[in-house]
Amino acid sequence: MISGVFSADRRVFCTAVVLAIIAVLLPGFLGFSAEAFEPQEITDDLGEVIELTEAPERIVSLAPSLTEMLYGIGLGDKVVGVTEVCDHPEKMLAEVREGKVDTIGTTVDPNIEKIVELQPDLIMAAGINPVEDIIRLRELDLVVAGFDPADLESTFSVIERTGKMTGYRETTGEVKNEMQDKLSKIEELVAGREKTPGVFYEIWSEPLQTAGADTFIDDMIERAGGRNVGAEAGSGWPQFNLEKLLLADPEVYISTPHSGENNVSAEGIKNREHFSALTAVQEDRVHMADQDRLSRPGPRVIDGLKELVGAVHPQLTDELEDI
Numbered sequence: 344m345i346s347g348v349f350s351a352d353r354r355v356f357c358t359a360v361v362l363a364i365i366a367v368l369l370p371g372f373l374g375f376s377a378e379a380f381e382p383q384e385i386t387d388d389l390g391e392v393i394e395l396t397e398a399p400e401r402i403v404s405l406a407p408s409l410t411e412m413l414y415g416i417g418l419g420d421k422v423v424g425v426t427e428v429c430d431h432p433e434k435m436l437a438e439v440r441e442g443k444v445d446t447i448g449t450t451v452d453p454n455i456e457k458i459v460e461l462q463p464d465l466i467m468a469a470g471i472n473p474v475e476d477i478i479r480l481r482e483l484d485l486v487v488a489g490f491d492p493a494d495l496e497s498t499f500s501v502i503e504r505t506g507k508m509t510g511y512r513e514t515t516g517e518v519k520n521e522m523q524d525k526l527s528k529i530e531e532l533v534a535g536r537e538k539t540p541g542v543f544y545e546i547w548s549e550p551l552q553t554a555g556a557d558t559f560i561d562d563m564i565e566r567a568g569g570r571n572v573g574a575e576a577g578s579g580w581p582q583f584n585l586e587k588l589l590l591a592d593p594e595v596y597i598s599t600p601h602s603g604e605n606n607v608s609a610e611g612i613k614n615r616e617h618f619s620a621l622t623a624v625q626e627d628r629v630h631m632a633d634q635d636r637l638s639r640p641g642p643r644v645i646d647g648l649k650e651l652v653g654a655v656h657p658q659l660t661d662e663l664e665d666i
Contacts, residue, residue, distance in 0.1 A: 346486055380510035387491040387504070389477070398510045399465040403458055405476075406450050406469035408639035409490070410435060413467065415642035416502060417514045424461045426450050431635065431643075437442045450565055459469035459483060465509070480500075495648075498640035499523065518642055525645045526566075529652060532659050533568035540655055543593035543623070544568035553583045559638055567651040569595060589620055595655055596623035599634035607631075630654040 384394035388591045403424035404410040410429040413422055419434060424447040429435065438444040445461060448454035450471050458466065463485065468477050480487050488508060492498040499519050506515025514620030542564050546552045553573030554560035558580070564571040564587070572591045576583050598607055609629045618624050636647030 355619070369403065372613075381580060383507040383510075383512075385488075385504040385508045387408075387488045388501075389474075389493045391481075391487075392488065393486060393488050393508060395465065395486065395508060397430055399463075401461065401463045401465070403463040403466045404429065404459060405453055405467060405472045407431065407635070408641050409467040409625060411639055411643060412502065412505065412641040416505065416518050417450060417511060418505075418509060421509075423463065424458060426453070443551075459485070467505075467653075471515055491639040493557065493559060493642065495526065495566065501614070501640060522642060522645050525666050526648070529645075529648060529663070530566065530661055531666075533566070533652060535661075536656055538567050539568060539570045540594040541572045541586065541591060542567075542595045542597060542655060543572045543583075543591065543605075545596070545598035545612075548598075550581050551585070551588065552580055555579050555581045559640065563637060563644075563651055564655075566648060567655045569651075569655040589617065590620050592620075594622050594628060595633050596621065596629045597651070597654060598629070599637075618651060625664055628654070 349531040363497075367514075380398035382394055382396055384392055386392050399421055401420045401423045402413060402418060404422060407426065408427045409463060410422070410425045410433050414432050414435055419432075422435070422444055424445045425439065427446045427449050429446075434485065435444060438447060445457065447457045447461070447647050451473060452470070453472070453476055455476065458480065465546075466480060466487040467486055468487050468489040470489075472489075473486045477487050477489055488505075490501045490504075490578055492501050502515050502519045502522075506512045506519075513659075515570065544560050544564065545552045546554055546560075554564075554571065555610055556571070557575035557578055561571045561574055570609060572585060572593045573581065575591060576587065596612065598612060600607060609631050612618060612629050613624050623629055632650055633647060636643045637651060638647075650666060653663055
């Protein structure tokens with residue numbers, strides 16, 4: 344009898360030990376480590392000092408880039424609301440279809456009432472969100488962190504600050520370090536190139552619009568070993584007329600399938616009037632890129648940079664595959 348009780352107690356004890364071990368190790372098997380939450384204040388890109396007293400359990404994302412980042416650093420299971428234009432990762436899209444994650448309007452016209460209804464303990468906002476909406480949400484006593492990275496370095500800063508703010512310092516550190524390691528390898532490859540080809544990045548086709556100086560795309564082109572032709576027209580997103588384009592004569596022409604409403608394609612660009620005079624067209628160096636990977640600050644942006652380097656320096660394609 345005593346032996347039987349002892350055996351039963353032992354089984355219960357062993358089961359409890361196994362469950363405890365699983366609870367500790369399971370997050371690691373899923374790709375992220377469990378972390379104890381320790382409040383740490385950060386300053387967002389709007390100058391607001393933010394310090395959460397508890398780990399966030401209900402996060403609303405107001406931009407596709409932030410949604411990608413949250414899922415990429417292991418906070419996807421905390422997301423309860425995203426915009427209608429958030430389209431990555433697939434896990435998030437599935438959760439929206441299943442009703443596990445709600446949509447809260449668009450980036451420029453978020454549904455404030457819906458956001459309040461979701462009772463978020465953290466709202467992530469981006470530079471594309473109207474400042475007046477951020478102010479309104481803060482006036483409703485909601486915590487809003489606003490980020491607007493202008494280049495890769497500030498992208499790393501956003502990831503790091505998000506980790507500090509949410510208590511995910513270890514996991515965000517791992518993601519950031521992996522991205523920086525890949526970036527270093529890419530920059531080492533590019534540094535060996537003697538030529539810096541002129542690159543034109545088409546944002547919009549009619550009227551022709553490009554990425555100017557001091558933009559995220561400008562930084563990406565420079566890191567890819569190219570010279571941003573659009574920077575000659577100033578900062579921001581300037582228009583670029585045909586005469587300027589012909590004079591600049593870029594050696595590489597980059598566009599995206601949805602940079603216009605008419606299904607922009609490489610062949611379509613090559614066949615535009617007077618474009619046959621461009622070196623990029625003559626040498627068949629018109630490329631269609633993945634705009635989301637190139638311009639959304641987040642974990643996938645390094646893949647976008649690799650794609651860009653391959654277009655600017657095609658001789659590096661094989662070596663890029665190893666990164």
